[in-house]
Amino acid sequence: MVAEIVSVGTELLLGQIADTNAQTLGKILPEYGIEHKFRQTVGDNVQRLTDALKLAVSRSDIVFTIGGLGPTADDLTREGIAAALGDELVLDEAISAHLKHLFEVRKMQWLDMQNRQAMRPTCATPIENPNGTAPGLLCQKEGKVVIAMPGPKGEFGPMANGPVRDFLLKHAGGEVIHSRLLRICGLGESTVEDKIRPLLDATNPTVAPYAQVGEVHLRVTAKAPNVDLAEAMIEPVEMRIRSVLDDAVYGSGDTTLEKALIDLLVGRKETVAVAESITGGGVGAQLTAVAGSGDAFIGGVITYQPEMKEKLLGVDSGILSDPERGPVDPQVAEQMAQGVRKLCNSTYGVSLTGNAGPAADQGGKPVGLVYLAVAWDGGVEVQEYRWRGQREDIRRRASQFALTLLRSVVLRRIQ
């Protein structure tokens, strides 16, 4: 079964709101084994809406419209559906009576315009909307199905998750599309693809890579009669990926890198402290976004000015004031990591120093040059990176790679 969404509303095209309703519905469809191949977005124009719906009905088995069911003259979805299905609109007396009753109860003035919401194609049955005035419409004609839902989130969500799910459960042909996300750090997208190449050609389950900042995500998706069977098909593929990529898979599902790291440290009763320059506190903020991070995160220092690096962390002032070296220097990163570890009495010290731009720094160090370090009892590791991109990207990348470095140091010490 092939589905298509037609989102209606000029405000969507103007970018005044993001189309999160279509996103919500997009997540629901695969759960019922429905293929979702197209989405169209049109403004409040009856001709363009009708054209879009005709196209949708011609190529898809079930079409969802979102929005355009209000009482005003620019709410045209009812007209569009009737035109696309070659049907006509009639006043539904039951809906009209229900609306009048609602207005009475809410002590709102009834305007005849309101009866627009009681119009429906002759082939339609109303879908109850306990959260607003406009009912949804289930239109069935000549084997095609059009389901019209209201746009306000508080009305759309309950309708999509209630009566629409019920309908799909009954009428969608049984197969589910179920997926699991595997999260990878420390390897680039092409390296990951290279390592798992044979899996990329498989058709069920499929494996699809997505590059993220400093991470790669692999989505393993199976089509099966039910979720349990899909899981059973995903399982061996996940095992295969994990055996090839090994430690680089840091988690699955919603597990973030910082969450995986906090869990790893808490499990080992180890702690971490940060010394941040280029990220200005971003790594600390990222780690403490995890509930319960206090069991592993001690705190740290933000040494944005070079003299703070000396004062709070004991970094060698000779390097800092050397015009050839300055604060963006591998040894500065090393001493920062060691210094904060000592200051906070933590198992690990993580440091970041670099130039996020927009201009070369005092020491003439180029934009994008970053040094990261992790210090532990008896050792320190420093990494150098040269990134391109905006200030925000460089800082975000620095945070991700610092956490990745910390994770690799912790794992290495376990082995």
Next chain:
Amino acid sequence: MVAEIVSVGTELLLGQIADTNAQTLGKILPEYGIEHKFRQTVGDNVQRLTDALKLAVSRSDIVFTIGGLGPTADDLTREGIAAALGDELVLDEAISAHLKHLFEVRKMQWLDMQNRQAMRPTCATPIENPNGTAPGLLCQKEGKVVIAMPGPKGEFGPMANGPVRDFLLKHAGGEVIHSRLLRICGLGESTVEDKIRPLLDATNPTVAPYAQVGEVHLRVTAKAPNVDLAEAMIEPVEMRIRSVLDDAVYGSGDTTLEKALIDLLVGRKETVAVAESITGGGVGAQLTAVAGSGDAFIGGVITYQPEMKEKLLGVDSGILSDPERGPVDPQVAEQMAQGVRKLCNSTYGVSLTGNAGPAADQGGKPVGLVYLAVAWDGGVEVQEYRWRGQREDIRRRASQFALTLLRSVVLRRIQ
């Protein structure tokens, strides 16, 4: 001129991500008087992508594709555009050489697959992408224009706002819809609405309020033959708003609160340091997101563990260990702000301590209880807040309100 967006990516149809890029572009188009009548979303399938592009090219003057420019086999936008325009793909040697150079500099392994990103329709010229590997493509054939842009936000945004705006400025004509955003802190949405009520009924320019976390934004929008005339219509409305809301308007356009604050401090040759507990470094990260923030931001400490508050900032250990008080306490906030100001020798010290949840803390302090403080030469101000919401919301709110408090202290000292 009629424009159409074709967003490419199975992840969009599956609802894994919201299509915020299309939203961004949707906001840009009206500024150049371009009518945006259709948007299509298709998955990573070359036939459906080609069909969508053929339809788009047949009914719109300018078509934008977003996504599908990566190096992997499911990045098919180049193929789709060539097929839709009846063109063919060639390897662009200059792009290829540039890519190889990038890989060399970044010390990444070159795979021949990467050359997919150097393919382009013969009618295309590349659009520079300083933030990623895939160049954009400007394809012009038989009076039709297709502009292909990469999907990652950090690459898409700068390209849309840079070279694409330049192109639109040159080639689009007609009435513009132009707006200016005024940014307000320290007042709630209903207070702002109440103060400017008469302006909310105006039709050209219109004034529309948007509530943000800890801020209110007012968008003033005018329709006029050109941007200069629109600006001239917006000007008196802005003056009126500023005269009513006074200092609460901290900036306009893209000026963030942190940017306005850094500018204010730099102008006064004053400096700030932060002592963060609940936000874990988030305020420092926010301030240092501003290019040039080093002229006012010294650094600070992340005292996530109570003992760090004593050790690094000299907070009274009696309060910290008092079971009735603990670290979430007004006097702790006060001493943190004073302590970090002294430690970093800055004009101002800002502190944040509180409970972001998910559970009540050791001292039994409820989730959402937050103390903020700002210390200066001869004074300190503490604020108490009790917020509801998720951990993330509470932390974000704490950062915004701390910056708002700092701004009000700085402004008060000027008067």
